[in-house]
Amino acid sequence: RPGNAPIGYVPQQRAFDPDLPIRGRDLVGFGLNGHRWGVTVRPEGVRKRVDGILRRLDAARYADAPVGRLSGGEQQRLRIAQALVGDPTILLCDEPLLSLDLNFQQVIVQVITDWNRTRGATVIFVTHDINPLLSAVDRILLLAGARWAAGSPDEILTSETLSRVYGLPVEVLRHRGRVLVVGAELGGHEPVLAAHEDVIG
Structure with a gap:
C-alpha cells in the first residue's frame, strides 16, 4: 500500500478524475505517508525528498499541477516518482512504460536500472513490450x-521456448538489440521480468 517504504509499486495506469483536488507533489508524497488518514503537514525533509525525485524524473513542472488535468504520460511519471520516493528495496512495476514516449521510456528504464544497481533493490516488471526493458533485466518468467x-x-x-510455452508456432527475430516475436496471436500473456541485486549488482 502507499507509504509502505520497503516496497514501491507502479500500478497499471488508470486516468484520474479531472476534478481530483490533488497536486502532483501530494500524489508523490503518498509514497511516504499514504498510510496516514487525512491531510498531513509534511516536514521539510519529506518535501525535499519529493522534490528531489520529481527533478530526477524530469517531472518537477507537475509538482503543483492538479493530477487530473495532466496527460496519461505525465500522470505515469508521477506514479513512478511515488513508487521511488520511499527508497524501496523491492520495486513492483505493472506496465510502467504505458503512455510514455520513447525518449522518456529510456529515461525511466535508466532510473530504475540505476536504482537496482546502486541500492541493491529487486525490481519486477510485468509488461507486454519487453524491448525497452531488455537491457535492464537478467531474468524472465513467462507465464x-x-x-x-x-x-x-x-x-x-527463443523460437523453441516461446513455441513450447504458448503452444503455438512462434519465430523470434533479432535486429539491432530488439526482439521481434512473429507468430499466431498469443492471447495477451505477459512476461514477468526481474532485475535482482544478486545478479545485476
Missing part, C-alpha cells in the same frame, strides 16, 4: 496458462 518458462533473456527469448 501462459499452466505453462511457464524461467531463465535469462537469451534462454527464454
Whole structure:
C-alpha cells in the first residue's frame, strides 16, 4: 500500500478524475505517508525528498499541477516518482512504460536500472513490450496458462521456448538489440521480468 517504504509499486495506469483536488507533489508524497488518514503537514525533509525525485524524473513542472488535468504520460511519471520516493528495496512495476514516449521510456528504464544497481533493490516488471526493458533485466518468467518458462533473456527469448510455452508456432527475430516475436496471436500473456541485486549488482 502507499507509504509502505520497503516496497514501491507502479500500478497499471488508470486516468484520474479531472476534478481530483490533488497536486502532483501530494500524489508523490503518498509514497511516504499514504498510510496516514487525512491531510498531513509534511516536514521539510519529506518535501525535499519529493522534490528531489520529481527533478530526477524530469517531472518537477507537475509538482503543483492538479493530477487530473495532466496527460496519461505525465500522470505515469508521477506514479513512478511515488513508487521511488520511499527508497524501496523491492520495486513492483505493472506496465510502467504505458503512455510514455520513447525518449522518456529510456529515461525511466535508466532510473530504475540505476536504482537496482546502486541500492541493491529487486525490481519486477510485468509488461507486454519487453524491448525497452531488455537491457535492464537478467531474468524472465513467462507465464501462459499452466505453462511457464524461467531463465535469462537469451534462454527464454527463443523460437523453441516461446513455441513450447504458448503452444503455438512462434519465430523470434533479432535486429539491432530488439526482439521481434512473429507468430499466431498469443492471447495477451505477459512476461514477468526481474532485475535482482544478486545478479545485476
